[in-house]
Amino acid sequence: METSVLTQPVCKFAPWDNPAQKPLVRFENVTKKFGDFTAIENLTLNIYEREFFALLGPSGCGKTTMMRMLAGFEYPTTGNIALANTNLQKAPPHKRPVNMMFQSYALFPHMSVEQNIAFGLKQEKTSKAEIKQRVEEMLSLVQLEPFAKRKPHQLSGGQKQRVALARSLAKKPKLLLLDEPLGALDKKLREQTQFELMNIQEQLGLTFVIVTHDQEEAMTVASRIAVMDHGKIVQVATPAEIYEYPNSRYSADFIGDVNIIEGKIDVTTGETASLNWAEGETPLKVSTKQRPNHGTTCWLAVRPEKLRISKEKPENADNCIKGEVWDIGYTGNISTYHVKASNGSILKAQVSNREHLADRPITWEDTVYIHWEKGAGVFLEN
Amino acid sequence: MTVADITSPTDETSKASGTKADWGRTLLIAIPYIWLLIFFLAPFVIVFKISLSDVVIARPPYFPTFDLSEGWQGFLAMLQAFDLENYVWLTEDTLYLNSYLSSLKIASISTLLTLCIGYPIAYSMAKAPQEWRATLLMLVILPFWTSFLIRVYAWIGILKKEGFLNYFLLWTGIIDEPLTILNTDTAIYIGIVYSYLPFMVLPLYAVLEKLDTSLLEAATDLGCSPLKSFWVITLPLSLPGIWAGCFLVFIPALGEFVIPDILGGSSTIMIGKTLWVEFFSNRDWPVASAVAILLLFLLILPIVLFQKQQEKQMEVSR
Amino acid sequence: MTRFNWFNTTTLTLGFAFLYLPIILLMIYSFNESRLVTVWAGFSTRWYQSVFFNESFMNAAWVTLRVGFLSASIATVFGTMAALVLNRAGPFTGKTLFTGMIYAPMVMPEVITGLSLLLLFVSLDFTRGFWTVTLAHITFSMCYAAVVVSARLATFEKDLEEAALDLGCTRFSAFMQVTLPIIFPAILAAWLLAFTLSLDDLVIASFASGPGATTLPMKIYSQVRIGVSPEINALSSILIAVVAIGVVTASLVTKQAQLKRMKEERLATNAS
Numbered sequence: 001m002e003t004s005v006l007t008q009p010v011c012k013f014a015p016w017d018n019p020a021q022k023p024l025v026r027f028e029n030v031t032k033k034f035g036d037f038t039a040i041e042n043l044t045l046n047i048y049e050r051e052f053f054a055l056l057g058p059s060g061c062g063k064t065t066m067m068r069m070l071a072g073f074e075y076p077t078t079g080n081i082a083l084a085n086t087n088l089q090k091a092p093p094h095k096r097p098v099n100m101m102f103q104s105y106a107l108f109p110h111m112s113v114e115q116n117i118a119f120g121l122k123q124e125k126t127s128k129a130e131i132k133q134r135v136e137e138m139l140s141l142v143q144l145e146p147f148a149k150r151k152p153h154q155l156s157g158g159q160k161q162r163v164a165l166a167r168s169l170a171k172k173p174k175l176l177l178l179d180e181p182l183g184a185l186d187k188k189l190r191e192q193t194q195f196e197l198m199n200i201q202e203q204l205g206l207t208f209v210i211v212t213h214d215q216e217e218a219m220t221v222a223s224r225i226a227v228m229d230h231g232k233i234v235q236v237a238t239p240a241e242i243y244e245y246p247n248s249r250y251s252a253d254f255i256g257d258v259n260i261i262e263g264k265i266d267v268t269t270g271e272t273a274s275l276n277w278a279e280g281e282t283p284l285k286v287s288t289k290q291r292p293n294h295g296t297t298c299w300l301a302v303r304p305e306k307l308r309i310s311k312e313k314p315e316n317a318d319n320c321i322k323g324e325v326w327d328i329g330y331t332g333n334i335s336t337y338h339v340k341a342s343n344g345s346i347l348k349a350q351v352s353n354r355e356h357l358a359d360r361p362i363t364w365e366d367t368v369y370i371h372w373e374k375g376a377g378v379f380l381e382n
Numbered sequence: 383m384t385v386a387d388i389t390s391p392t393d394e395t396s397k398a399s400g401t402k403a404d405w406g407r408t409l410l411i412a413i414p415y416i417w418l419l420i421f422f423l424a425p426f427v428i429v430f431k432i433s434l435s436d437v438v439i440a441r442p443p444y445f446p447t448f449d450l451s452e453g454w455q456g457f458l459a460m461l462q463a464f465d466l467e468n469y470v471w472l473t474e475d476t477l478y479l480n481s482y483l484s485s486l487k488i489a490s491i492s493t494l495l496t497l498c499i500g501y502p503i504a505y506s507m508a509k510a511p512q513e514w515r516a517t518l519l520m521l522v523i524l525p526f527w528t529s530f531l532i533r534v535y536a537w538i539g540i541l542k543k544e545g546f547l548n549y550f551l552l553w554t555g556i557i558d559e560p561l562t563i564l565n566t567d568t569a570i571y572i573g574i575v576y577s578y579l580p581f582m583v584l585p586l587y588a589v590l591e592k593l594d595t596s597l598l599e600a601a602t603d604l605g606c607s608p609l610k611s612f613w614v615i616t617l618p619l620s621l622p623g624i625w626a627g628c629f630l631v632f633i634p635a636l637g638e639f640v641i642p643d644i645l646g647g648s649s650t651i652m653i654g655k656t657l658w659v660e661f662f663s664n665r666d667w668p669v670a671s672a673v674a675i676l677l678l679f680l681l682i683l684p685i686v687l688f689q690k691q692q693e694k695q696m697e698v699s700r
Numbered sequence: 701m702t703r704f705n706w707f708n709t710t711t712l713t714l715g716f717a718f719l720y721l722p723i724i725l726l727m728i729y730s731f732n733e734s735r736l737v738t739v740w741a742g743f744s745t746r747w748y749q750s751v752f753f754n755e756s757f758m759n760a761a762w763v764t765l766r767v768g769f770l771s772a773s774i775a776t777v778f779g780t781m782a783a784l785v786l787n788r789a790g791p792f793t794g795k796t797l798f799t800g801m802i803y804a805p806m807v808m809p810e811v812i813t814g815l816s817l818l819l820l821f822v823s824l825d826f827t828r829g830f831w832t833v834t835l836a837h838i839t840f841s842m843c844y845a846a847v848v849v850s851a852r853l854a855t856f857e858k859d860l861e862e863a864a865l866d867l868g869c870t871r872f873s874a875f876m877q878v879t880l881p882i883i884f885p886a887i888l889a890a891w892l893l894a895f896t897l898s899l900d901d902l903v904i905a906s907f908a909s910g911p912g913a914t915t916l917p918m919k920i921y922s923q924v925r926i927g928v929s930p931e932i933n934a935l936s937s938i939l940i941a942v943v944a945i946g947v948v949t950a951s952l953v954t955k956q957a958q959l960k961r962m963k964e965e966r967l968a969t970n971a972s
Contacts, residue, residue, distance in 0.1 A: 071866055093865040100866045106859035110881045119877075123868030154964045171867065406872060411789055411798075414782040414842070418801040421839040425816030428823055503715035506708035514704075518712065520951055525719055527947045529900045531917050531924070532936040536722035539729065539928050546725060579719065637809020639903055644924060654811045661815060661907075671819070674812045685807050 013223060014238075015048035022085065024049045024207050025070065025175060030079035032065055032231075039065040041231040042079070052201050052208045054218035056254070057228035063211045066228075067177050070209065071100045084174060094123070099173035103180040105164035107152040113139075113163050114148045120171040138166040141200065158189050165197075169204065178210040182217060194220045215255045219243070227251040243303075248382050252301040259307070259347050260380075261300045265292045273379055275300055278343035284319045288379035302377040307349035307370050309337055311362060317371035321347065325366045337362065339370055426678075433671035434464035468672035478673065481656040482680060488567065488642075488652060489635040492574035496631045497624065499575060500582030504623075505616075507583070508590035519587070526580050534573055534644050541569050541645070565647030573641040578634065582627040589623030590616070622695050629688035636684075637677060653677050723940060730933035747934035757935060760919040763830065764899060767915060771837035772895035778838065779845025779890055784875075786846070787853040805843045813840060814907030821908065828910030836908035837901065841894035848893060852886030853879075885954070892950070896943060 015021040023046035032040040040062045047053045055063040068074040069081060072093035081088045088096065099120070107116055117138050121131045139145045142162035152160060161181065168176055181197070182190045198221050201208050212218050218225050219239040227234045227242065227250070235242055235251045246252035249260055261284065263277035268291050274283035275298065286300050314320060323339040326346060330353075337349045349370055353360075362368060472478040507518045525533060540546045541564040548560040563569050593616065601611035639654035646652070653673065661670040704712075730748070734741035751757055782802055805813060817836045818828075826832055856879065864874035880887075902917040909915065916939075923932050 071862075073862055073865075092870075093862070094868045094870060098866075100863070102859045102863055104857060104859045106857065106863035108860060108863070108878055108882075119864070120867035123873070151964075153961055154968045156968050159968070167863075167867070407789055410781055411785050411792060414778050414785060414846075415794070415798055417778060417839070417842070418798070421817065421820070421835060422801050422805060425820040428819045429812075429816045432819055499715070499718075502711040506711040506715075509708050510704060510712070516955070520948075521716060521719070524944060524947060525723070527896050528723070528940045528943050529917065529936070531900065531902050531920055532726075532939060533723065535920070535924050535928075535932065535936065536726040538924070539726065539933075540722055542928070576718070576722070579715075633807050634809070637811055639809075639811050640921075654809055657811045657815065667819070670815060674815050677809060677812060681807070681809070688807075 013050070015051070016046065016224065021048060023047060024051075024084055025209075026080075026082040027066075028080045028082070030069070030076045030081060032062075032069065032074060033077045039231050040069075040076075043231070043233060045226065045233060045236065047207065047209060049207055050205055052198065052210070052221055052223045054222035054225045055209065055211045055228060056213070056215060056218040056225050058213060058254075061228040062231040063213075063228050064179065067100070067179055067209065067211050070175065071098055071177055072096050097174040098177060099168040099171055099175075100177040100179065101164050101168040101181050103183055105152075105160050105184075107160060107163055107167070109152050112149050112151055113144060113155070116152070116163055117167045117170050119167065124171070134170055138170050141169070141203075142166045157185055158193065161185060161193065165200070169200075169206075172206075174207065176206055176208050178208060180212055181210065183212075183214075190217070191220075197221055219255070225255075227254055229254075245378055246301060246380070249299055249301065249380055252378065252380065257304050257348065257350075258301050259304060261302075261345070261347075263298065263300065265294050265296050265298060267294065268292060272374055273298075278341065278345075281321070281342060282319075284321075284377070285374040286377045286379045287375045290379065290381070292379075292381065296381075299380040300377045301380055302372060304336060304348040304350040305334075306376040307347065307372050309339070309349045309351060309362065309368050309370055311366060311368055313369050314371045318374040319377070320369055320371040322367065322369055323347065325362060325364055325368055328362075328364065335360070337368070339368060429671045429674055431464075432668055433468055433675050434466065435668045436465075436467065468668050469676075471669060472672055472676065477651065478656065478676075481651045481653045482676070484651055485636050485653040486680075488570055488574070488650075489632050489638075492571050492578075492635055493628050493632040495571060496575045496578055496582045497628060500579055500586060500627060501624075503579075504583045504586035504590055507587050508593070515591070522580050522583050522587075530577060531640060531644075533577060534641055537569070537573055537576065537645060538564060541572070564645065565650075567646070567650055569645040569647075570642050570650060570652075573645040574631075574635050574638065577641065578631040581630040581634075585626035585630065586620060586623040589620045593619055622691070622698075625691045626688075626695075629684060629691070633681060633684055633688070636681060653680075726933055727937040727940065730930065730937040732930060732933075735930055747930040748938070750931055751934045751938070754931065756914075757916070757919060757931075760914050760916045763913055764916040767830065767834050767837060767905075768895045768898040771834045771841060771898045772891050774834075775838045775842035775894040776845050776887060776891040778842040779847075779894070780849050780887055782842065782846035783849035783853055786850050787856075802843050802846050805840045806847070810901075810903035811907075814904040817904065818907040828908065829913040832908045832910065833905050833913055833915065836904050837894075837898040840904065841897045844897060845890035845894050848890040849883065849886050852883045856883060892946075899939075899943075 025045075025047040027043055027045040030040055030043045031038065043066075055066055057063050065074060069076055070083075072088070072091060072095075075090050083096070083098065108119065111119065114135055117135045118131050121134055126134070135148075136145075139148055142165055144159060144162055144166070147155060147159060147163075152163070155163065161184070165181070178197075182193055185193060194217060197208075210218070210221065222239060224236060224238055225242055226236045229250055234254075235247045237245075239255075242251055242255050246255065246258075252258045252260065261275070261277050263275035263284065266274045266276045266283045268274075268288075271287055271289060272285050273288050273290075273292060274285050276283050277300070284300055292298060308314075313322075321339075321341050323341045325337055326340040327338040329336040329338070332353070334350050334352055337351065339347045339349060341347060347370055503522075507515065507522070510518055538545070542548075543560045543562060543564070545564070547563065548557075551557045552560065563572075597615050597619075598611050601615050602608070606614065637654045638652060639658055642650055642652040642655045643658070646655075654677075657670050657673045657677070660666050660673060729740075731743050731745065732740055733744035733746070782798075786799060786802065814836070817832075817839070821828055821832050821835075860878055860882070861874050864878045865871070869877060900917060901915075902921050905915045906918055906921070909918065916935075920932055920935065923929055
């Protein structure tokens with residue numbers, strides 16, 4: 001399969017920043033309980049038209065329940081879900097302009113690829129000619145024309161995935177739900193398919209909601225990500241925002257690798273807070289617009305690739321921690337140095353391997369200095 | 383597992399999608415339910431009722447009968463006419479007690495015999511080459527599809543005095559005179575083992591086939607002899623299969639009629655046969671009903687034990 | 701690759717000899733010329749001829765087939781409904797009783813089931829005969845059918861039904877278009893099981909039947925009580941052969957389909 005050329009629009013797509021924009025999907029104070037277990041707790045969320053929205057979280061965080069409520073397989077215990085300004089109330093799945101692509105693909109084993117794709121249209125009593133035309137469109141969209149007559153078991157995993165996608169798109173749903181759509185594919189194919197999904201979404205101008213536990217996948221495909229934990233949304237933002245400015249330790253830790261240093265506020269001057277993190281060490285500086293009081297416990301999160309490591313003490317660094325190289329993780333393109341600080345905590349610093357292995361000056365048990373700018377870290381209150 | 387799996391969403395969906403789906407669901411439940419209530423549960427109530435009645439020479443041969451036209455008064459009158467006479471009778475006549483005891487004895491012994499014969503077969507099947515297993519399994523199941531009566535009947539020609547078995551034994555010189563096997567308890571044991579062997583082999587095979595061979599390799603690696611590792615690994619791990627197989631043989635053997643009737647002698651009494659005779663020959667319906675009720679009580683314990691064991695298995699496998 | 705060792709070979713040979721020798725002897729001696737069943741007097745098919753010209757056998761066979769066909773068909777429908785109730789209908793009042801009534805007939809001694817059904821028919825003043833046997837057979841074989849279908853439904857991917865709902869089906873049409881075609885082999889197996897159960901049943905039929913509706917097992921039983929007869933051997937051989945051929949064919953066809961499917965699956969994964 002040829003990789004298609006990415007054509008990102010130049011203008012910024014951010015309907016969520018525009019207060020006049022009406023959301024396509026609106027969760028309003030939705031709570032879902034299964035017996036005593038609360039799967040979703042008082043959740044409010046807007047999803048806009050043409051968004052590729054990702055629900056991200058570990059298994060059991062409630063992301064699948066959210067999706068099943070959109071599809072109509074579950075109903076909120078309290079609260080409302082509205083789609084295009086109509087309250088979905090207790091509309092059954094077959095009365096919703098929403099389609100779903102299942103994690104297992106759920107292809108009907110007794111029907112051919114064609115019949116699978118036509119299935120949804122047949123339920124609407126669409127004319128034969130129209131069904132035929134639509135099926136052909138879908139087959140060409142997912143490049144499966146030669147396989148039209150095959151049964152699902154005669155297809156490879158990647159082909160099945162594309163049939164499932166074509167089937168769920170055939171009815172032109174207002175909203176397409178994708179439940180771990182790439183979970184069953186191997187890593188290479190998954191990466192390739194991610195881009196295909198994005199292209200199709202853009203080409204058709206549809207709204208996609210994807211459920212995934214894979215943070216890389218969410219980062220790649222999504223316009224916005226909702227990070228979920230225990231039935232609550234921790235943060236909703238664009239991938240870059242979540243990565244650069246996580247609002248909590250949970251989302252900092254869930255997306256990407258991070259060093260989290262706990263400390264107590266020493267002083268806040270201007271937009272800089274300094275943090276006492278270990279006895280006898282210089283306080284760490286971090287930019288923040290908040291004005292936390294002296295003595296409050298808070299955290300500093302900083303990504304490993306933003307840390308620099310050197311054998312000599314740097315001059316004029318905002319923050320500098322002296323430590324000993326404890327371990328080196330070599331993954332080819334980068335090396336991760338695990339450095340033990342004076343209080344025993346381990347900091348991870350990543351360095352691109354621009355030189356050959358033998359030339360690198362830092363090795364085990366070396367005394368090193370880790371340093372970074374105050375703007376590189378993120379100040380977290382929870 | 384995701385939270386969505388915790389409760390079934392289908393019941394909610396059907397509740398929600400309006401009255402039409404509601405009706406469909408109600409009908410789906412009601413039809414088999416009502417059928418079973420009328421043709422399975424109601425008959426037991428009637429059996430119980432008749433077991434408390436008196437025998438009369440008429441058709442139906444019991445009293446009191448319940449006449450709907452007499453209404454509530456008639457119902458009360460019927461209740462007053464009930465007594466435990468038939469049950470008292472069962473305790474007084476040793477025939478019934480002996481039937482129960484001998485049924486228990488025959489069922490237990492033949493269950494043990496079936497286990498002793500079925501275990502090696504199931505074990506060998508599980509150890510057979512992969513490509514053979516499906517065929518072997520089919521060969522075990524196949525007799526189950528053919529007529530029970532015919533399979534039991536086939537043994538008459540073998541076991542009788544001038545039958546194949548005696549012919550064979552005389553020919554080999556093991557015995558000098560033909561043995562009397564037909565119409566003895568031995569014939570019943572053979573019949574039960576033969577008929578119910580698949581019931582023993584199947585659950586045992588299911589357990590033994592799933593047994594991880596690396597466990598045995600680990601045991602051997604840690605110094606067990608093959609016999610010892612069978613004793614400490616295979617046997618304990620196949621216990622669920624042993625239990626299931628034993629119950630599946632014991633329960634039907636207890637109420638068996640065809641085998642004791644065809645292969646057993648007049649001296650062998652089993653409760654199923656006693657019931658049949660009471661009903662068809664003596665035409666004493668109330669006593670036959672009382673025998674049935676007591677047989678049911680006899681069966682409750684093994685059935686409940688079996689149920690418990692199955693549930694435990696389900697939990698373990700979950 | 702595991703191989704047969706001497707222990708396994710011996711056990712399996714002896715075990716299967718025990719299972720099959722009686723039936724094989726019976727079939728061989730059904731071709732015996734002599735009326736004395738255990739003395740071989742040359743090959744003959746005269747007993748088969750006399751079975752076919754025996755009107756009472758043929759009548760009984762006709763009754764049995766009609767009962768079997770009718771009861772198996774109705775039992776399969778009811779059994780499938782019951783299986784759906786067990787697996788799909790969710791909780792409802794009295795579900796425990798329902799489940800109990802599905803499993804109970806399978807552990808119930810036949811004498812008790814037979815007796816209780818007879819007493820019901822007498823109480824309701826039904827004339828015993830063809831219809832009462834059919835009713836009785838529906839009742840106990842629907843439970844077996846329910847268990848067979850239920851086992852299939854338990855492993856049925858719920859996703860498939862949900863996908864159909866999502867694509868615009870009502871629950872009923874999702875069942876008809878998706879679930880039913882996929883579980884159809886299990887329903888067929890349930891029908892076959894119900895049919896053979898009805899064909900084999902002696903005890904319940906003896907209780908539930910009346911004059912004019914003698915089934916084949918009842919006929920065979922009345923002859924067997926007198927002793928071994930070559931005619932019964934011939935009749936039994938026919939019955940066994942029919943069932944065995946049916947079952948073996950069915951399993952071979954399933955096996956072939958499975959092999960074909962596996963081959964196609966392998967091709968599909970290799971191609972990508």
